Amino acid sequence: MSDLSLNPLVLIGIGSSFAFSGLFYNLYQKKRQEVDELKKIPSFRPDQHLVKVLKASRHSRLQYVAVEGVVQPDGEPLASRFKPRCFGVIQKIMMQEKWKYWNSVSNSWIEKTTNKTETNNFVPFSLVSSESYIPDVYVKVQDPLEASSGILETVHHRIRRAEEGLVEIAVQGLTGEKPVALEEVEKLLRVGTTVTGFGELVLEGDQVIRLQAPKDGRKYFLTPTDHKGFIGQHEGVAKMWQSLSAITGITGAAILTTVVYSYFEKKDDRSE
Numbered sequence: 001m002s003d004l005s006l007n008p009l010v011l012i013g014i015g016s017s018f019a020f021s022g023l024f025y026n027l028y029q030k031k032r033q034e035v036d037e038l039k040k041i042p043s044f045r046p047d048q049h050l051v052k053v054l055k056a057s058r059h060s061r062l063q064y065v066a067v068e069g070v071v072q073p074d075g076e077p078l079a080s081r082f083k084p085r086c087f088g089v090i091q092k093i094m095m096q097e098k099w100k101y102w103n104s105v106s107n108s109w110i111e112k113t114t115n116k117t118e119t120n121n122f123v124p125f126s127l128v129s130s131e132s133y134i135p136d137v138y139v140k141v142q143d144p145l146e147a148s149s150g151i152l153e154t155v156h157h158r159i160r161r162a163e164e165g166l167v168e169i170a171v172q173g174l175t176g177e178k179p180v181a182l183e184e185v186e187k188l189l190r191v192g193t194t195v196t197g198f199g200e201l202v203l204e205g206d207q208v209i210r211l212q213a214p215k216d217g218r219k220y221f222l223t224p225t226d227h228k229g230f231i232g233q234h235e236g237v238a239k240m241w242q243s244l245s246a247i248t249g250i251t252g253a254a255i256l257t258t259v260v261y262s263y264f265e266k267k268d269d270r271s272e
Helices: 008-040 048-056 166-175 227-271
Strands: 061-073 087-103 108-122 125-128 138-141 153-161 177-190 194-204 208-212 221-223
Touching: 008 227, 048 061, 048 194, 048 208, 061 087, 061 138, 061 227, 138 194
Parallel strands: 138 208
Antiparallel strands: 061 125, 061 194, 087 108, 087 177, 125 138, 153 177, 194 208, 194 221
């Protein structure tokens, strides 16, 4: 009963390897399909070629495309509250206090987050061509806060630790609570950032284009990279799942081969 083939841990290892291989391959197939769908989406830049395409299209509208450009405010940009000479068009500021409260049941301090506040600001902005010093074509981004994205860059993150004096320690003993820290975070979509937006394009006038949420329900989002880089990121994830599927599958096959070989080797020894 000590045969390798009857070892429960070995059998579990074989089954787990093949199970994970199948799971990773399924994730690879889904990501590969997603990449193929992304590659089918027409990609443009804010230039005269895009204007011509829109004028030639029905109702001067492109239902779902990708447009790559550089962020430029339509008016005055937002100044960072914490970082000098840093400007953006979307700003998120988060402040939260961390306190400790005495728990008499467990005889220990429990940390909690309180007074959490979040402020979101934005100014109208457009995407312009990175190759033009004086842009003549603008893609105005409609409702940027509604576009699902991860385009904000953390420009400030600071944790201010609370300082304890003799008076504070005495008060904390009476009240059963004490401040720990104040956390400050500021995120910006900075002016000059390269952004790719996915959505519906509508031509307004001769040179102004609006990027907005598609009416067919497809995803409206912004990503802080050029179109080629965005596709490359998704292809990288697909390759990762493919590699993991191959590694776990080969591992399971190797263990199974070893078990089968060991079984027949011992069988031959017994027959002799």
